[in-house]
Amino acid sequence: MAELQMPPKKKNSPVKTIKRSIIAAAVIALYIWTFLGINIDWARAFERMVNNFERVIPRLFNPDWDAFDKVMDAMIETLYIAFAGSLMAAILAIPLGFLAANNMTNNRFLTGVGKWILSAVRAFPDLILALLFVVAVGPNPFAGVLAIAIGSTGMLGKLYSEVLESIDMKVVEAMEANGANKLQILFHGVIPQVIPEFLSYAIYRFEVDVRASTILGVVGAGGIGTLIFFASSNRNWNEMGLIILIIIVVVTIIDFISAAIRKRIV
Amino acid sequence: MKKIDYGQVMAGKTPSIYTAKTKSRLLLIFGVVLALYLFSTYQTNSTPAELVIGLPNLFALLAKFFPPNFEVLIASSVVAAFSETIQMAIIATTVAAVLCVPLSLLGAQNITTNKYLYGFMRFFLNVLRTIPDIVLALIFVGIFGLGVFPGILALIIFSLGILAKLISETIESVDMNPLEAMQASGAGTIQTIYYGLVPQVLPQFSSLVLYVFEINIRASVVLGLVGAGGVGLVLDQQIRLYNLENAMAIIIGIFVLVVIIEFISNKIREAIV
Amino acid sequence: MIEFKDVSLVYPNGTQGLKDVNVKIKEGEFVVIVGLSGAGKSTFIRSINRIVTPTSGALMVDDQDILTFKGKDLRRLRTKIGMIFQNYNLVKRSNVMKNVLAGRLGHTGTFRSIVNLFSKEDRSLAYESLRRVNIEEKLYSRADELSGGQQQRVSIARVLTQKPTYILADEPVASLDPPTSHQVMSYLKKINREDKITTIVNLHFIDMAMEYADRIIGMRAGEVVFDGPVSEVNDQTFEQIYGRAIREDDMRGGADREED
Numbered sequence: 001m002a003e004l005q006m007p008p009k010k011k012n013s014p015v016k017t018i019k020r021s022i023i024a025a026a027v028i029a030l031y032i033w034t035f036l037g038i039n040i041d042w043a044r045a046f047e048r049m050v051n052n053f054e055r056v057i058p059r060l061f062n063p064d065w066d067a068f069d070k071v072m073d074a075m076i077e078t079l080y081i082a083f084a085g086s087l088m089a090a091i092l093a094i095p096l097g098f099l100a101a102n103n104m105t106n107n108r109f110l111t112g113v114g115k116w117i118l119s120a121v122r123a124f125p126d127l128i129l130a131l132l133f134v135v136a137v138g139p140n141p142f143a144g145v146l147a148i149a150i151g152s153t154g155m156l157g158k159l160y161s162e163v164l165e166s167i168d169m170k171v172v173e174a175m176e177a178n179g180a181n182k183l184q185i186l187f188h189g190v191i192p193q194v195i196p197e198f199l200s201y202a203i204y205r206f207e208v209d210v211r212a213s214t215i216l217g218v219v220g221a222g223g224i225g226t227l228i229f230f231a232s233s234n235r236n237w238n239e240m241g242l243i244i245l246i247i248i249v250v251v252t253i254i255d256f257i258s259a260a261i262r263k264r265i266v
Numbered sequence: 267m268k269k270i271d272y273g274q275v276m277a278g279k280t281p282s283i284y285t286a287k288t289k290s291r292l293l294l295i296f297g298v299v300l301a302l303y304l305f306s307t308y309q310t311n312s313t314p315a316e317l318v319i320g321l322p323n324l325f326a327l328l329a330k331f332f333p334p335n336f337e338v339l340i341a342s343s344v345v346a347a348f349s350e351t352i353q354m355a356i357i358a359t360t361v362a363a364v365l366c367v368p369l370s371l372l373g374a375q376n377i378t379t380n381k382y383l384y385g386f387m388r389f390f391l392n393v394l395r396t397i398p399d400i401v402l403a404l405i406f407v408g409i410f411g412l413g414v415f416p417g418i419l420a421l422i423i424f425s426l427g428i429l430a431k432l433i434s435e436t437i438e439s440v441d442m443n444p445l446e447a448m449q450a451s452g453a454g455t456i457q458t459i460y461y462g463l464v465p466q467v468l469p470q471f472s473s474l475v476l477y478v479f480e481i482n483i484r485a486s487v488v489l490g491l492v493g494a495g496g497v498g499l500v501l502d503q504q505i506r507l508y509n510l511e512n513a514m515a516i517i518i519g520i521f522v523l524v525v526i527i528e529f530i531s532n533k534i535r536e537a538i539v
Numbered sequence: 540m541i542e543f544k545d546v547s548l549v550y551p552n553g554t555q556g557l558k559d560v561n562v563k564i565k566e567g568e569f570v571v572i573v574g575l576s577g578a579g580k581s582t583f584i585r586s587i588n589r590i591v592t593p594t595s596g597a598l599m600v601d602d603q604d605i606l607t608f609k610g611k612d613l614r615r616l617r618t619k620i621g622m623i624f625q626n627y628n629l630v631k632r633s634n635v636m637k638n639v640l641a642g643r644l645g646h647t648g649t650f651r652s653i654v655n656l657f658s659k660e661d662r663s664l665a666y667e668s669l670r671r672v673n674i675e676e677k678l679y680s681r682a683d684e685l686s687g688g689q690q691q692r693v694s695i696a697r698v699l700t701q702k703p704t705y706i707l708a709d710e711p712v713a714s715l716d717p718p719t720s721h722q723v724m725s726y727l728k729k730i731n732r733e734d735k736i737t738t739i740v741n742l743h744f745i746d747m748a749m750e751y752a753d754r755i756i757g758m759r760a761g762e763v764v765f766d767g768p769v770s771e772v773n774d775q776t777f778e779q780i781y782g783r784a785i786r787e788d789d790m791r792g793g794a795d796r797e798e799d
Contacts (some may be wrong), residue, residue: 004660004664005666006659006666007666007675007678008666010678010679015282030356033727034356038354038414040418056405056409077310079306080309080310083303084306084307087299108470119525123520123521124520125488127491127776131491131501131502133324135327135505136324136328137323137324140310141309141310142311211398218404218491225400229274232407240404246394247397247401259419443626444629444630444631444638447622447624447628447629448641449590449617451617451620451697452644452646452701454646457644457652458644461654465630465633465637466630466632
């Protein structure tokens with residue numbers, strides 16, 4: 001049989017090769033910087049682990065049921081915070097969503113401002129917001145509600161504006177042609193199209209907010225996080241075990257219910 | 267019920283659009299939501315009235331954060347804290363990206379055909395995702411003491427839960443035909459996955475890893491608040507010392523960092539997909 | 540040689556896939572299986588490389604009962620049986636070369652294949668296979684940039700690279716237009732002649748079966764209802780196999796091919 005021929009080499013354009021090498025070099029440099037820069041005291045971490053492992057892990061799996069009432073009350077307070085915050089956000093996000101949607105606000109400058117506000121709000125981690133509000137209104141659940149409300153407004157406003165931008169504009173045009181005024185178009189042409197998605201996103205956001213509000217108490221903004229903070233500073237790992245268990249169960253139930261409701265809406 | 271043609275609805279002449287049943291149901295839902303809201307606000311002392319009364323107070327206190335003292339951002343300890351935050355996120359994302367490969371294969375129904383193994387994996391990943399990152403950080407700080415190491419561990423576990431779930435969903439949506447062809451030609455399981463599955467999920471994989479990197483940057487900021495390293499630690503100190511102008515500058519710094527990282531990762535994502 | 544001895548297959552949901560099948564296929568034959576969809580053609584073909592496993596009987600490939608095969612034996616069996624699919628089953632995002640080299644996976648160690656260390660021979664073999672189906676110029680194109688007919692040719696090249704003793708083709712032209720269908724069948728026939736590879740093809744187009752087959756096996760409801768050389772086949776045979784009159788859509792049509 002005749003000698004087989006090798007396939008021709010793949011031709012890469014030099015630009016592509018150079019581009020790839022630059023990216024590869026940048027990534028390698030980033031990792032070198034990371035590993036040289038990070039300062040982990042392995043010896044100390046190991047020593048601590050030897051001392052503490054036994055004191056922490058087994059206790060986490062042995063929840064302190066005597067604290068059940070206290071923990072459950074705090075969890076319910078967390079749910080109140082999440083609910084009040086989410087609902088506030090669901091309403092606050094509506095005008096911002098309209099402002100940021102290209103097809104609702106015909107002024108490019110204004111939509112730009114709207115989008116910028118929304119992404120600016122989103123960039124703040126919830127806990128940092130909570131920290132700010134704790135300083136402003138004192139260490140109570142109200143600070144938590146405000147943190148959740150503001151944090152969620154950023155995300156919901158963005159999602160709302162995307163929903164608005166995807167609506168069927170022919171309906172709106174038809175109404176304009178019929179001589180309907182702006183408010184009528186809004187209530188009969190726009191809102192019926194976006195209500196299911198708005199609701200669905202708001203409920204989804206409630207799910208996220210329940211998770212987020214479990215930790216707000218760590219900085220003093222109420223809810224179960226307060227107990228998390230105390231349990232860890234008192235090294236009460238049995239109670240921490242119960243707290244984690246309750247969070248897992250409640251969050252799972254909320255996720256389940258919310259998914260079921262959202263399925264029915266859309 | 268007759269479908270309403272919105273184009274026909276004239277100004278000033280709107281017929282009743284909903285049936286009595288729908289109306290009463292909507293009213294009920296609205297009532298329940300409102301009642302729950304009022305109750306929640308009562309329980310958390312956050313009635314709108316409270317907000318109005320508290321508002322001037324709030325603004326007065328927020329005013330103390332201004333003007334931000336940007337000079338603090340060039341202090342070497344703050345620069346180091348910012349670098350530490352980025353480094354923690356890079357390490358945690360890298361480790362989570364590696365670890366999530368076997369986990370997401372086990373959590374994908376089309377690859378792991380064993381019903382119990384798959385079910386267990388799904389359950390495990392869901393539970394993992396419900397534990398807040400701060401709680402993980404507190405536990406690891408409890409074990410390893412203050413520092414970056416517990417922070418990195420907390421980030422790894424936290425992002426692993428998110429990443430493995432999203433990637434196993436991506437795996438479940440791939441085209442199984444080429445995998446069948448490879449199995450039919452005698453390729454082993456690992457070869458089939460590497461040649462049939464990996465090329466199909468690689469773009470989404472990279473995109474999701476970048477997404478988790480963004481999440482980790484935000485999370486590692488926060489972890490500092492409980493002593494797990496990074497810029498959050500500095501922020502917490504400044505607030506405790508009531509250096510609010512410094513705190514504001516750091517907060518703005520965090521904001522800029524998050525926006526820049528988001529911008530870069532969006533660019534990379536566009537180039538990949 | 541492939542030999543079905545009283546082979547039956549009942550799917551877990553109770554469907555009878557194969558029923559007492561007795562067939563012997565000799566070296567170098569080009570066999571076309573015909574029948575309506577659901578007649579068991581696919582099950583027949585997929586039993587040979589054990590993508591499905593018959594529930595009773597014996598299936599001899601090269602004098603070994605493959606129904607007992609597991610793990611390594613099964614992989615070794617599959618490396619000598621190439622398979623072509625209706626939907627080409629290429630990795631759409633990978634390039635043609637990588638798709639064709641996938642045919643060597645069964646012959647290559649796991650580690651070598653993962654670090655992309657295919658031998659020189661394997662790579663030249665892959666290139667040669669692409670040349671045989673005249674698609675070598677698409678070597679580095681991504682699979683999803685090719686037309687259906689081109690993709691099917693790449694999948695034939697993948698099978699050639701596997702160096703099989705048998706080729707199974709499961710409805711290889713069902714997703715193609717008439718001229719491309721004839722092109723693909725011609726390549727399969729050419730390979731069958733030149734390399735003496737036993738080829739078994741599922742088709743539901745009567746005219747194509749008649750044109751390319753040496754031998755036709757007709758199936759209905761999991762049973763073999765006809766088995767004989769093409770010369771013995773006529774319209775009545777097909778009506779018997781299909782259990783109804785022949786219709787227009789049982790024909791692929793010659794399109795713009797010349798009749799001689």
